[in-house]
Amino acid sequence: MTKSILPFVVILLLSLVGVCADCLIKLASKDIQPVKSWYFWGGATLYFFMAFGWVYAMRHIKLGSIGVVYSFSTASLLILGGAVFFRENLTRTEQVGIVFGLLSLGLLGRFF
Numbered sequence: 001m002t003k004s005i006l007p008f009v010v011i012l013l014l015s016l017v018g019v020c021a022d023c024l025i026k027l028a029s030k031d032i033q034p035v036k037s038w039y040f041w042g043g044a045t046l047y048f049f050m051a052f053g054w055v056y057a058m059r060h061i062k063l064g065s066i067g068v069v070y071s072f073s074t075a076s077l078l079i080l081g082g083a084v085f086f087r088e089n090l091t092r093t094e095q096v097g098i099v100f101g102l103l104s105l106g107l108l109g110r111f112f
Contacts, residue, residue, distance in 0.1 A: 007060035008069060014053045015073035019081055021046035026086070068108050072101040 024043035082088035
């Protein structure tokens with residue numbers, strides 16, 4: 001297992017790509033026939049290409065560590081994207097969740 005930062009950067013980029021795919025799928029869900037929407041197929045294509053990045057990340061980082069980093073970064077980006085692009089409110093619970101997520105990353109960072 002390498003201590004390189006590159007695999008973690010890849011995970012963060014995968015989170016960003018995944019959130020973009022999620023936003024496209026959310027836009028597709030507003031259509032009468034979502035599966036025929038360009039948004040749906042754009043999101044599905046992004047999910048497909050994410051698999052290649054996952055192979056790289058999983059070769060270099062323990063699965064449990066990947067899960068924590070990816071989950072936190074994806075949740076944070078989804079909350080931000082929901083607030084910015086879909087005008088969703090950031091609840092107090094989500095704010096507390098972000099703080100706990102940061103704490104979990106801090107604890108996990110001690111064990112890499």
